[in-house]
Amino acid sequence: MGEETLQTQQQEAIEEVLSAYPAKAAKNRAKHLGVDSPEGVKGSCDTTRSNKQTVPGVMSQRGCAYAGSKGVVWGPIKDMIHISHGPIGCGQYSRGGRRNYYIGTTGVDTFVTMNFSTDFNEKDIVFGGDKKLKKALEEIDELFPLNNGISVQSECPIGLIGDDIQSVAKIHKKETGHQTVAVSCEGFRGVSQSLGHHIANDMIRDHVMPDSSYKKDFESTPYDVSIIGDYNIGGDAWATRILLEEIGLRVIAQWSGDASYKEMAIAPKSKLNLLHCYRSMNYISRHMEQEFGIPWMEYNFFGPSNTTESLRKIAAFFDEKIQKKTEEVIAKYTAMTDAVIAKYRPLLEGKKVMLYVGGLRPRHVIGAYEDLGMEVIGTGYEFAHGDDYKRTKEDLKRSTLIYDDANEFELEQFVKKMRPDLVAAGVKEKYVFQKMGLPFRQMHSWDYSGPYHGYDAFAVFAKDMDLAMNSPVWNHTQAPWEKEEIGA
């Protein structure tokens, strides 16, 4: 398809979608949709409105502040217990859904896949839940003595009934000497999970960072770095860590996939913070820069092109010894990833992809698809901010449909119009597009595969994309009696 035709098609898709809305909603949504291209013209990435209230009454794919704090940032800290404070639902729905891998004895010294809840009933709403929370904290310490701290993740009612959970946490900490953090991440706050990330970061800043109990025994090396904003989905952070170690760095902390409390507390000893998910953890990176003078650097480990570029950028921060080693590591893995590309590119060349994920991947993964000869023709975020779209522009390779906070109606219409060869989004969207006979990959969870970060993981990514695109199951969507007769 020519660039011009593609662009026209994309513009038309937007107009068609907007025409379905009542006037007020159409006016609002128009500001979140657009087309952009890499040529340096001012496009939708510069103008798209983002991080705004979702239009009421639509099937939004967004989550809430609680999901951002408990589900993303705090939840994966493995040796702490995270209490979902409020009614039973939130903790249950978010239980074990994100594939934050970790090593530990669950229920004894690690707790990520468990659900701790204060299970509010009507009485707690009427009379307040502070007493119950205090008791819950005591019971936890008695039954789970190896926990290295507790975080209290507020659900909606807590802020509304005005419970003083901060003081309950403070008292418990004082009485027991145990780290106890109350996080006011009620779901109604903000417009999406994004505010939850920010609130969670602030609480780490205020409670974990000042804890110097582990720092005094820590022996620094000039090569200490921390991985920030990697949730170890399917083991991503481990596949990242191996490369950093191979080029001669020492990873002292992983935030927050497979993280322990101690690691996070010693992170201010890093020489450099390596930030993968900018959206969820730029806040704490900025704080560590201001407070401890630790520089931070964004990097992207999706696909060999991005990984190589990022490794060189990281190495440039260190000395020649590291840089030399880095080139050796790159050379070693490039032989492998070249072979992966040689194997899979012919099977995937020219295939068109539409993406819709959270606050990082809609741009970060573009390069990985490009490495396989695939083209991204539409991308958008559930909860990005303006700076995310500016960063997206750098990754665009051709005319691209941009959709902020797209809801299911819009996605369905866009996909019908653009007919991509692959849709890569979340589980709520998965079956909608598979019903249409379109290959789909879940890009929040790697569809129960992964890892996708780093060189070894690129091989998994390539294999998975081939599996998605070239499965014979897609040939059966149409019944044989419905297919046009060939040569009749």
Next chain:
Amino acid sequence: MQDVDNIVNGQKLFLKPEYQEVLENKKQFESSVGATNPQKVEEIAEWTKSWEYREKNLSREAITVNPAKACQPLGAVMVGLGFENTMPYVHGSHGCVAYFRTYFTRHFKEPTPCVSDSMSESAAVFGGLANMKDGLRNCNALYKPDMIAVSTTCMAEVIGDDLNAFVTGAREEAEGELDNIEIPYAHTPSFVGSHITGYDNMMKATLEQLNPSRSERVEDEERINIIPGFEPYLGSLREIKNISKMFSDKIIMIGDHEEQWDTGAGEYKLYAGGTKIEDAKTAINAKTTISLQKYSTVSTAKTIKNKWKQEYVTCNPIGLSGTDAFVMKLSELTNKEVPNELKNQRAKLVDAMQDSYAYMHGKKFAIWGDPDFLLGMVSFLVEMGSIPTHVVCHNAPRKGWEDEMKAILEKSNRADECNIWPNKDLWALRSLLFTEPVDFMIGNVYGKELYRDTKIPLIRIGFPIFDRHHLHRYSISGYEGGINLLTWITNSILDHLDEETKDIAQTDYFFDAVR
């Protein structure tokens, strides 16, 4: 490094020596008590298996650990999806709806339509009326439903939003756009009851609001309603309808979500199947309403019995006797003899039970789930001679359920070994399993961790089940459902027997080809 000819994902990748080294390296930065002190971990792990721990664990008052229940609006969403061209609408933050949709989608492997009106801080201060006014219009414009089923989240309930006034207000301001749409609404606070309470409240509200007042009731002698309850097995809905059809064409399922979560490939349909709104609107005219889940329809029952003055009965058609009672009830209500086809089905189930009983007889089970599910399943286990040793019901109703369960367990010749554990969670069950072990467990996906910890084999029956495919397509109700249960349970027991006897020259003297 990856071998291009044999690319592996995390399952095998992290077993490679270089990754094992990475994991080892990480430990030096980890916790002081955790990963670096394996003896301490081992010691505490052993302690969690003890009677001492059990006592502490069972006497917990404030913290819930690994629950076996969800919150009200989830059940309300299921009710909405049981009616044709109906969009469930949750008045509250969209975060909740993202969770409900994800939860159902993971269980059914199907899309789950549901909208919210995205309430946030401003709604918390000023109330959610503005959200509802815009939300209902937008929902109607985009998704063109015939009915919008409104439920609430805990947020809307805490701030005290009045649905009656809001829905009326939204209608009035909608410039006629909502005039032809049914908008039943129910308050479903998440801090009261569980998902089955939400099912009940939404069902009651839908029936009350769609139907005329009692004075306009025109009784139809032949009409019978069946309310399925919070039913995660689509095959059960299908089978109940099949059985009903054998007796009468005028038996109508109210809240039939079977097709909504079972659509074919080819095109995406937002709405599929469901009870016709016309049929829902005449529910009051029926002679009788049968509820298949007594404890999922407690307040619905009150409306039907007290306001509609209609005959209301409950049947629990899981297992042999449960299905027998249901079939006899239909026979009585329709004045028709039990059809031969059903007689045949029953005979086949009994035959199958007699074929397999030896493997279930005397086996000890732990089982958990919703109250009605447990009554049916435990009844079946007792019929097979099994011993339901631990029956855990986290959302146990205050009245009646325990006595009913006790009566079923009394039929077991080893009732003294059976325990009922109302309002206990799965971390409590873990203690029970370590101190008083069983042979098998029956429950939902959350039993997976209990299986890992205790090594007691898990047979997945219940809700939700995320980690196995297509089980929800089957029935657990009716005679055919009985055969399914028998198949799953017996063959799991046989799988386990093979597993225990597979070691060559060790245990394989009992590794039989014929069972």
